[in-house]
Amino acid sequence: MTRRLSFAQWLAVSWLLLVVVSACIAPTSSPVPDLLHTQEPPFQDPHWLGTDPLGHDVLQLLLAGARTTLLISIPTAVLASLLGGAAGSVAGFWGNSTYQVQRASAAAGVIGAVIALLFIPQLRTNPFPVGLVIGVLSCTVYYALRRTSWGQRQIAVPIDSMVQALIALLDSIPLLLLVLAIAAVQRPSSMGLVVLLVLTCWTTPARLLRAVTLRTKALLFVEAAVVAGLPTLRILRYHIWPNTWPVLLIRLPLSIAIIIGLETTLSFLGIGLAPEVASWGRLLASIRVAPAAWWLLVWPGAAIFFTILSLHTLVSTKITGFDKHLDVTK
Amino acid sequence: MKRILFGLLLLLWSSITGCSPSATSATPDTVRIRWARDPENLDPLIANNPSSYEVSTLLHCSLLNISDTGRNIVPWLAAASPQVERLGDSLMLVSYSLRPEATWDNGKPVVAQDVAFTLKMMNCPGLPTEMDQAMFHFIQDIRLDTTDSRRFTLVCTGQSSDYVRNSGDFSILPEYALDPKGSLRSVSIRELRSGAATAYASVTSFVQRYQAAQLAQHPDNLPGCGPYQLKNWQPGRFLTFTRKLKWWGDALAKAPPILRAVPKSITYQIIPDAGTAMLALRRGDIDLYPLMPAAEFARLRRSDADRARLSFYTVDSYECVVANFNTRQPTLQDRFTRQALSALFDVPGLIRATQQGAAYRSASIVSPRVHPYYNDSLPLPTYDTQQAITLLRKAGWREVNGQGWVRKQAGKLLELRLSLSYRAGDPALEAAALQFRAAATAIRIPVDLRPTEASLLVQQLREGTTEVSLRSIGGNPAAYDFTPLFHSNSTSLYNYSGFGTPASDHLIEAIVQTPDTAQKTRLLRRFQRLLYTERPIYVLYFLQYRIAAARRLGRVPVTSIKPSYRANAIDFSPVTK
Numbered sequence: 001m002t003r004r005l006s007f008a009q010w011l012a013v014s015w016l017l018l019v020v021v022s023a024c025i026a027p028t029s030s031p032v033p034d035l036l037h038t039q040e041p042p043f044q045d046p047h048w049l050g051t052d053p054l055g056h057d058v059l060q061l062l063l064a065g066a067r068t069t070l071l072i073s074i075p076t077a078v079l080a081s082l083l084g085g086a087a088g089s090v091a092g093f094w095g096n097s098t099y100q101v102q103r104a105s106a107a108a109g110v111i112g113a114v115i116a117l118l119f120i121p122q123l124r125t126n127p128f129p130v131g132l133v134i135g136v137l138s139c140t141v142y143y144a145l146r147r148t149s150w151g152q153r154q155i156a157v158p159i160d161s162m163v164q165a166l167i168a169l170l171d172s173i174p175l176l177l178l179v180l181a182i183a184a185v186q187r188p189s190s191m192g193l194v195v196l197l198v199l200t201c202w203t204t205p206a207r208l209l210r211a212v213t214l215r216t217k218a219l220l221f222v223e224a225a226v227v228a229g230l231p232t233l234r235i236l237r238y239h240i241w242p243n244t245w246p247v248l249l250i251r252l253p254l255s256i257a258i259i260i261g262l263e264t265t266l267s268f269l270g271i272g273l274a275p276e277v278a279s280w281g282r283l284l285a286s287i288r289v290a291p292a293a294w295w296l297l298v299w300p301g302a303a304i305f306f307t308i309l310s311l312h313t314l315v316s317t318k319i320t321g322f323d324k325h326l327d328v329t330k
Numbered sequence: 331m332k333r334i335l336f337g338l339l340l341l342l343w344s345s346i347t348g349c350s351p352s353a354t355s356a357t358p359d360t361v362r363i364r365w366a367r368d369p370e371n372l373d374p375l376i377a378n379n380p381s382s383y384e385v386s387t388l389l390h391c392s393l394l395n396i397s398d399t400g401r402n403i404v405p406w407l408a409a410a411s412p413q414v415e416r417l418g419d420s421l422m423l424v425s426y427s428l429r430p431e432a433t434w435d436n437g438k439p440v441v442a443q444d445v446a447f448t449l450k451m452m453n454c455p456g457l458p459t460e461m462d463q464a465m466f467h468f469i470q471d472i473r474l475d476t477t478d479s480r481r482f483t484l485v486c487t488g489q490s491s492d493y494v495r496n497s498g499d500f501s502i503l504p505e506y507a508l509d510p511k512g513s514l515r516s517v518s519i520r521e522l523r524s525g526a527a528t529a530y531a532s533v534t535s536f537v538q539r540y541q542a543a544q545l546a547q548h549p550d551n552l553p554g555c556g557p558y559q560l561k562n563w564q565p566g567r568f569l570t571f572t573r574k575l576k577w578w579g580d581a582l583a584k585a586p587p588i589l590r591a592v593p594k595s596i597t598y599q600i601i602p603d604a605g606t607a608m609l610a611l612r613r614g615d616i617d618l619y620p621l622m623p624a625a626e627f628a629r630l631r632r633s634d635a636d637r638a639r640l641s642f643y644t645v646d647s648y649e650c651v652v653a654n655f656n657t658r659q660p661t662l663q664d665r666f667t668r669q670a671l672s673a674l675f676d677v678p679g680l681i682r683a684t685q686q687g688a689a690y691r692s693a694s695i696v697s698p699r700v701h702p703y704y705n706d707s708l709p710l711p712t713y714d715t716q717q718a719i720t721l722l723r724k725a726g727w728r729e730v731n732g733q734g735w736v737r738k739q740a741g742k743l744l745e746l747r748l749s750l751s752y753r754a755g756d757p758a759l760e761a762a763a764l765q766f767r768a769a770a771t772a773i774r775i776p777v778d779l780r781p782t783e784a785s786l787l788v789q790q791l792r793e794g795t796t797e798v799s800l801r802s803i804g805g806n807p808a809a810y811d812f813t814p815l816f817h818s819n820s821t822s823l824y825n826y827s828g829f830g831t832p833a834s835d836h837l838i839e840a841i842v843q844t845p846d847t848a849q850k851t852r853l854l855r856r857f858q859r860l861l862y863t864e865r866p867i868y869v870l871y872f873l874q875y876r877i878a879a880a881r882r883l884g885r886v887p888v889t890s891i892k893p894s895y896r897a898n899a900i901d902f903s904p905v906t907k
Contacts, residue, residue: 054683
């Protein structure tokens with residue numbers, strides 16, 4: 001299984017390690033502006049990479065920016081992959097007819113959801129009492145309907161169509177526009193940005209996992225497990241996921257690269273992160289205030305470029321290796 | 331390989347052509363000006379930002395205007411400066427005569443009845459006129475001259491020269507367009523102000539008609555006597571005004587700058603981001619960039635290529651950048667805390683870093699350029715974190731294990747934790763915010779920075795939900811009515827600090843009402859000391875206006891008062907380099 005890494009791959013791994021080390025050694029406090037040394041060019045002691053229009057040391061900003069990049073992109077990519085992976089697996093495995101519930105449950109769920117939608121403002125102001133009322137109402141509907149023969153009948157939940165519709169809905173809006181619109185109204189914070197990106201970036205992993213699950217589900221050993229009457233979760237856990245999760249793993253660096261690009265764009269536009277949080281995108285944006293300060297373009301630009309390039313190189317390495325085992329790319 | 335090479339060449343060519351300045355698409359007699367924000371509403375009654383004020387000056391005329399230096403008043407719709415007669419010790423009669431040439435778009439003359447109508451409208455219950463009522467509360471009545479339809483007299487309470495000036499500072503609106511039946515003629519200003527007028531059916535129907543006209547979004551429903559009319563308005567993108575083909579000002583033999591209207595078309599491009607605006611100026615997409623960031627202004631001035639295309643102007647302004655402390659918030663209720671927080675602003679550093687040194691400090695809200703009124707005995711506050719700590723202790727705050735500051739207030743333990751709001755996208759304000767945060771963090775005061783969209787920020791300021799905020803306050807050296815800014819009756823209007831004590835209110839009223847200059851100077855100096863001690867706001871610096879304009883515009887008339895230029899008087903005359 002051992003593989004020799006090429007020179008380019010070594011460089012990619014080295015650069016990514018450098019980013020991780022930078023993130024670890026970056027100062028934990030917010031950078032302090034030095035108003036006496038603004039826009040100083042690089043290669044001068046003590047600001048070897050220059051300063052920005054507020055006198056922040058560019059090197060320190062790059063290190064702190066590396067940490068922000070990692071703290072935003074890795075959790076986002078992992079969470080989006082997990083969320084998308086779960087949705088895609090469920091949609092692929094259950095399809096539109098496998099998962100069935102009582103009509104009473106379905107009706108109670110739909111009624112509860114509709115009422116909740118109608119009373120969103122009240123739910124926001126008084127979540128507990130309003131939620132309780134909706135819950136009690138739904139339960140009442142459920143218990144009333146389950147006594148009837150109509151309510152006891154089973155109905156198939158079209159999980160696949162629902163997930164696909166949600167994916168189509170999110171994909172129909174350009175990702176950047178969607179993120180921009182939401183980021184513009186919410187207060188800037190790192191946690192808020194992670195949640196926002198997770199909620200908008202899960203669709204690609206979901207589509208991938210759905211496709212792979214559909215293919216794996218059709219394999220004989222899975223059908224044998226179903227025929228043997230094994231529980232659904234057991235089939236998913238022991239027969240489906242071991243064959244599908246490597247796809248997510250391969251996709252992960254690419255997801256990280258995409259999210260780095262998105263986070264950088266948002267920071268460049270001045271939304272998403274709080275103003276005091278250092279980020280490569282924000283550093284890049286300061287070129288707009290000082291267009292003559294080339295170092296504000298070159299250093300963060302190079303950091304972003306090499307990080308994304310390294311992640312892409314890593315992905316291509318993995319795909320090459322993975323092709324030989326699963327041949328999923330065909 | 332050939333394809334890649336071709337692609338690279340195509341990319342290179344498009345980059346070169348894309349980055350080079352485009353040939354100007356401007357037509358002669360057209361001016362394109364950068365605005366940082368949309369005016370949002372064009373109703374002259376509720377104009378509440380610099381952009382909508384500027385629109386008002388193009389569409390409508392007031393009786394008086396401020397001279398370019400900002401120190402004198404000049405007649406605009408009035409034929410001459412008003413005649414003033416003081417009666418007893420509290421009343422004043424201000425008499426005006428309107429220019430005989432002034433007409434509305436339909437050819438009818440602008441008459442005193444229009445002024446009376448406007449004043450009544452500004453006091454009409456049911457209309458959004460709170461600001462007008464606060465500003466023009468001193469005008470008690472209007473007396474029309476029975477022999478001359480253009481003459482009238484305003485009856486004012488108070489005898490201050492400020493009142494004389496303010497009495498002519500509102501846009502005159504056409505009665506024929508808004509109230510063709512003259513339904514307000516039978517109602518007096520006093521009745522309207524007291525609310526008794528709501529009993530009149532004619533007033534109610536007038537209010538309904540006014541609201542139905544939706545003037546905020548459809549200013550074309552309100553013809554003005556100004557030289558321009560709105561041709562196109564794409565909110566958030568641009569506004570275009572065209573010069574009226576037939577305007578009464580053309581008949582004047584020697585029109586003053588305020589009554590000149592040279593450009594045939596004026597377009598305001600809404601470009602919130604300073605960097606994008608700079609790019610637009612260099613590409614020739616805009617002709618005039620007012621209030622330009624200092625660093626960019628200096629850089630363009632140094633560049634030979636830009637000097638060949640652009641003219642540069644600077645003028646000391648009466649606009650200051652202030653830190654506003656919302657005194658209604660529990661943490662900011664005492665003056666020592668506010669003084670302590672003021673000591674955390676490194677103002678000299680900020681002036682150097684963000685204004686290239688081209689701004690001037692002041693210990694008060696009165697500009698140091700106004701010598702008799704500025705209280706030069708007040709020391710300039712210094713940037714001193716130790717002093718801040720001392721003042722915080724004096725305010726009753728105590729440090730808890732080096733973690734932060736707390737104090738007991740109304741039986742509760744209060745933590746000193748602040749939010750700092752400012753207009754998003756303004757690099758100078760962001761710099762001040764970051765510097766303040768760093769200094770506050772150093773003495774363990776957590777500060778949450780909140781860059782906020784301009785109109786949302788105004789809304790939050792008005793609702794009193796901000797804590798510390800950074801903003802600019804425009805002023806002029808001829809007006810010293812601090813009622814909107816600091817009077818306790820104005821907390822729902824422009825008194826964003828919520829400050830106001832009986833003593834300060836009394837002082838504000840006395841400043842406005844005194845006709846004696848020496849007394850006014852004394853009162854103003856006392857008021858400045860009071861503000862200095864109470865610190866509801868902290869003046870960081872007064873701005874220098876920087877304007878870059880395309881040379882084809884000719885010599886741009888610049889002023890010390892916002893918007894810092896007179897777009898209507900740009901005459902396209904050649905400028906020597």
